[in-house]
Amino acid sequence: MKQFLIFVKKEWLHIWRDRRTLFILIWMPVVQIILYGFALTNEVKNSNIAIFDQSRDVASLAISDEIAASRYFNLVKNVYSYKDIGATFRQGKIRMAIVFPQNFRNDLLHTNSAQIQLIADASDPNTANTLTNYAQSIINDYQQSLNQNQQLPYTIKAQVRMLYNPELKGAYSFVPGVMALVLMLVCTMMTSIAIVREKEMGTMEVILVSPLKPFRIIIAKAVPYLFVSLVNIITILLLSVYVLGVPIVGSLWLLMAESTLFTITSLSLGILISNGAKTQQSAMFTSMMSLFLPTLLFSGFLFPIENMPMPLQVISNVVPSKWFYIIIKDIMIKGLGFGAVWEETLILVGMTAILLGISIYKFKIRLA
Amino acid sequence: MQPVVVENIVQNYSTKKTVVEALKGISFTVDRGEIFGIIGPDGAGKTSLFRILTTLLLAESGKATVDGFDVVTDYKQIRNRIGYMPGRFSLYQDLSVEENLQFFATIFNTSIQQNYELIKDIYQQIEPFKDRKAGALSGGMKQKLALCCALIHKPSVLFLDEPTTGVDAVSRKEFWEMLHRLKEQQITILVSTAYMDEASLCDRVALIQKGELLSVDTPKNIIGQFKKPLWAIRADEMYKLMNDIAADPAVESCYPFGQYHHVVFKTQEKRRQTLEEIAKGGDHANVEIKPIEPNIEDCFMALMKD
Amino acid sequence: MQSEKVITAHELTKRFGDFVAVNKITFDVEKGEIFGFLGANGAGKTTAMRMLCGLLLPTSGQATVAGFDVYKQNEQIKKNIGYMSQKFSLYEDLTVSENIRFYGGIYGLSDAHIKEKSALLVKQLHLDGQEKTLVRALPLGWKQKLAFSIAIVHDPAIVFLDEPTGGVDPVTRREFWGLIYEASARGITIFVTTHYMDEAEYCNRVSIMVDGRIDALDTPANLMKDYSAASMDEVFLQLARKAVRSGD
Numbered sequence: 001m002k003q004f005l006i007f008v009k010k011e012w013l014h015i016w017r018d019r020r021t022l023f024i025l026i027w028m029p030v031v032q033i034i035l036y037g038f039a040l041t042n043e044v045k046n047s048n049i050a051i052f053d054q055s056r057d058v059a060s061l062a063i064s065d066e067i068a069a070s071r072y073f074n075l076v077k078n079v080y081s082y083k084d085i086g087a088t089f090r091q092g093k094i095r096m097a098i099v100f101p102q103n104f105r106n107d108l109l110h111t112n113s114a115q116i117q118l119i120a121d122a123s124d125p126n127t128a129n130t131l132t133n134y135a136q137s138i139i140n141d142y143q144q145s146l147n148q149n150q151q152l153p154y155t156i157k158a159q160v161r162m163l164y165n166p167e168l169k170g171a172y173s174f175v176p177g178v179m180a181l182v183l184m185l186v187c188t189m190m191t192s193i194a195i196v197r198e199k200e201m202g203t204m205e206v207i208l209v210s211p212l213k214p215f216r217i218i219i220a221k222a223v224p225y226l227f228v229s230l231v232n233i234i235t236i237l238l239l240s241v242y243v244l245g246v247p248i249v250g251s252l253w254l255l256m257a258e259s260t261l262f263t264i265t266s267l268s269l270g271i272l273i274s275n276g277a278k279t280q281q282s283a284m285f286t287s288m289m290s291l292f293l294p295t296l297l298f299s300g301f302l303f304p305i306e307n308m309p310m311p312l313q314v315i316s317n318v319v320p321s322k323w324f325y326i327i328i329k330d331i332m333i334k335g336l337g338f339g340a341v342w343e344e345t346l347i348l349v350g351m352t353a354i355l356l357g358i359s360i361y362k363f364k365i366r367l368a
Numbered sequence: 369m370q371p372v373v374v375e376n377i378v379q380n381y382s383t384k385k386t387v388v389e390a391l392k393g394i395s396f397t398v399d400r401g402e403i404f405g406i407i408g409p410d411g412a413g414k415t416s417l418f419r420i421l422t423t424l425l426l427a428e429s430g431k432a433t434v435d436g437f438d439v440v441t442d443y444k445q446i447r448n449r450i451g452y453m454p455g456r457f458s459l460y461q462d463l464s465v466e467e468n469l470q471f472f473a474t475i476f477n478t479s480i481q482q483n484y485e486l487i488k489d490i491y492q493q494i495e496p497f498k499d500r501k502a503g504a505l506s507g508g509m510k511q512k513l514a515l516c517c518a519l520i521h522k523p524s525v526l527f528l529d530e531p532t533t534g535v536d537a538v539s540r541k542e543f544w545e546m547l548h549r550l551k552e553q554q555i556t557i558l559v560s561t562a563y564m565d566e567a568s569l570c571d572r573v574a575l576i577q578k579g580e581l582l583s584v585d586t587p588k589n590i591i592g593q594f595k596k597p598l599w600a601i602r603a604d605e606m607y608k609l610m611n612d613i614a615a616d617p618a619v620e621s622c623y624p625f626g627q628y629h630h631v632v633f634k635t636q637e638k639r640r641q642t643l644e645e646i647a648k649g650g651d652h653a654n655v656e657i658k659p660i661e662p663n664i665e666d667c668f669m670a671l672m673k674d
Numbered sequence: 675m676q677s678e679k680v681i682t683a684h685e686l687t688k689r690f691g692d693f694v695a696v697n698k699i700t701f702d703v704e705k706g707e708i709f710g711f712l713g714a715n716g717a718g719k720t721t722a723m724r725m726l727c728g729l730l731l732p733t734s735g736q737a738t739v740a741g742f743d744v745y746k747q748n749e750q751i752k753k754n755i756g757y758m759s760q761k762f763s764l765y766e767d768l769t770v771s772e773n774i775r776f777y778g779g780i781y782g783l784s785d786a787h788i789k790e791k792s793a794l795l796v797k798q799l800h801l802d803g804q805e806k807t808l809v810r811a812l813p814l815g816w817k818q819k820l821a822f823s824i825a826i827v828h829d830p831a832i833v834f835l836d837e838p839t840g841g842v843d844p845v846t847r848r849e850f851w852g853l854i855y856e857a858s859a860r861g862i863t864i865f866v867t868t869h870y871m872d873e874a875e876y877c878n879r880v881s882i883m884v885d886g887r888i889d890a891l892d893t894p895a896n897l898m899k900d901y902s903a904a905s906m907d908e909v910f911l912q913l914a915r916k917a918v919r920s921g922d
Contacts, residue, residue, distance in 0.1 A: 006779030010768065017767045202458035206517075209422050209452040212475045365443075367424045383811065409843030410814050507715050533841070536714035537869070537907065538914045562841050577843065606876070607855040623848045626875030626905065627894065669844050 040303045044130045048094045050077040055104035072134045096120045096131045113155045122162035123333040124173045132160050164333050171244040176328035177301025180321040184266050184295045189287040191270030196283040214363050222267040229263040249335030262324040268355035275362050295321040323347050369436045371525050371556040372398035377430035379416050390416040392579040405570035406560040413579040414560040418529045422452050451523035453514050455530050461503030476521035487516045508539030528559040544569045564665040582671035594662040600628035603652035612650040678705045680832050680863040686735035695721040697886035708864045710874045713883030714914045728752050740831040756825035759836035763821030766810035781828035795823045815846030832863040871907035884917045
């Protein structure tokens, strides 16, 4: 028994003396609870919507006010044509548009029924569903209030149209998310490990003392993973199209080009991490903590970003996969072209340039 | 111009609480075509010194040049022209013998064929295994491969950091024979080792301990500077003998050296009689006493004490 | 010295598939002896030692250590031996006294006994004032000496030392051997492997393994006579050169 206890004591000492790991062991659960408890939620609120009111009568305005006042919705724009709606969706500014036909109230009074059209961006089918349900319940409430003192009830029907993903397939939002995740994993983690392994094994010493320029060492490390990633991308796309039934609506070449760009961004991150890490274990750990998890949480494919508290929304802007997710969705699901994604592309290009620049600048040409 | 010049190199590193002086102001030069040995135990500063000279580490202060190039400002030129074999095995375990050699030849802008003559002697011994993964080789074979990879670009100076550590006695001997054959090619060789007996295989040596040079000279001269007469003594009960001798006030040191103990007295007089007395006083049987010439280890130990 | 045998081995063999790592070795070690167990890398030394320490089951043959059978009683063997190797001996992130206390506890010493031993050890190794120093901060030579002392803290019948003096400065090496001599004088049997051939000469008897067999076993003096060699180094080289197997 004594032997057992002394062994336990020894193990305790080991843990206690490794401050860094201890810190993570204690604080990580705290951070997780706070994140999951407060910040990350599937609950939909403050979703951006637009209203196209072709009637502008008492009824339509009353419903519009209710909707705008609701905490689920955030009215960003009043649009004045279907074309406008299309453009606004393409710009990714809204998740749903509400369309009141002309003579809304008149129809209601004279025929006891009217229709409202709800158009939702179903590239994220869950959110789309939730939003249309919320909207419908608000409309129903209004309908109830009208029917209070009526003999013949009024009915307001909501006609729902799911854009981009009429069958509300979960895979539509899932596939782009997985692409971002896989590329991040393969490129960042594997590249950083590959570079650090060289340091750990001692071969880095030998190749530093050679005519080989450090910059070339980095690129040479990254290139194989670039190819592996391309293979991965193609595999994922093939599976998506033929097995999951997710179409590639937009240009395939643009898709590949953007994916390649994101791959390079991830590789640069991997290189940056490897500069600081001394062991493969810490490289892997840093990759997981600082990239894999944020990608999962902040790219927008599991938890819509607009549902997060403001500070987290700001943080999500720094996560490259957030921008990539938007780009992929726009091209693959919404069939949009370069014109729609050039801003996000530029952001990714900027991030890549900065990351590569820092990594190369900070690459250790000496051991210490 | 001398291939390696070291002036007052100081190197520190800090752990959590203290600053350790790894090198406390080292100076020496190496002549062309020499085999220059850096002899000292673990922690003496050998690896730090090598890393500074191969431009992998910056010294706190001091200056060093290799082939006339400064290790700090001209590191690129140095890296193009030296051969380096660091302490532990540092080749690619999952590449074959030939793949490793080809890799190193190529990054030095040359090919195996170009300088084959230079490594032929050594490579021929491992050539039968050229498709075997480097990780599957024995210690001695790995060493030979590492040497080939360091030589393949015909370096002007070769830095070998403890190449014989952990290798069996036979391979060690063969390795030094290979180094001597390389001398004929006018390659300057700096080699570090913790094995004192390897000092006699070098042209000149620097004895290093705790970051300081105890002596820099030919092995012969170092031995020549050992002024005090050295005695070897043995008897049946070696441990008791050692304690008895060490207890005598006239004795400076008594250390076991295999079959004999080596005894140094505090003063220069020859002390056969003193030893005989101690042996008799301790009732020792089968006593044998003789004067001997010191070896490098005797000198190192004496210098360590000063 | 009594000629009580602390190790007996008879045709001890270990096979890994087709590969015979240790090939029918037969030898004895007497109590209080300093026994040098030499051989080139790949000759089978480490495998043989592991069998004797109860860490590896032999394929065939017999052996006893401290009177206990290596097949059936290896728990008892482990209680009665000490072990130290160059690669690992102490926990670097624990202090000197924590290491002593830990190993003492593992070997089943009482608290009082551990305390007494601890004080003795610290004094003997001149580590006064360093009890709370982390082992990683000690110079190599002191680490090795401390590791050895801890390996025998429970006064085992025999202690196995696997290349204990690698890389240490020559003075510390000899101080280490001073500790070994002292332990041997106390009746602890020492079973040591080393690459330093002059250390082989400190041993009472030496065995040299080549290609899994023991090719020589005698006192250093006799071996040097038999092989007409001036030193154990020469004896070793003559034998090792004949080796077919050097890991290739």
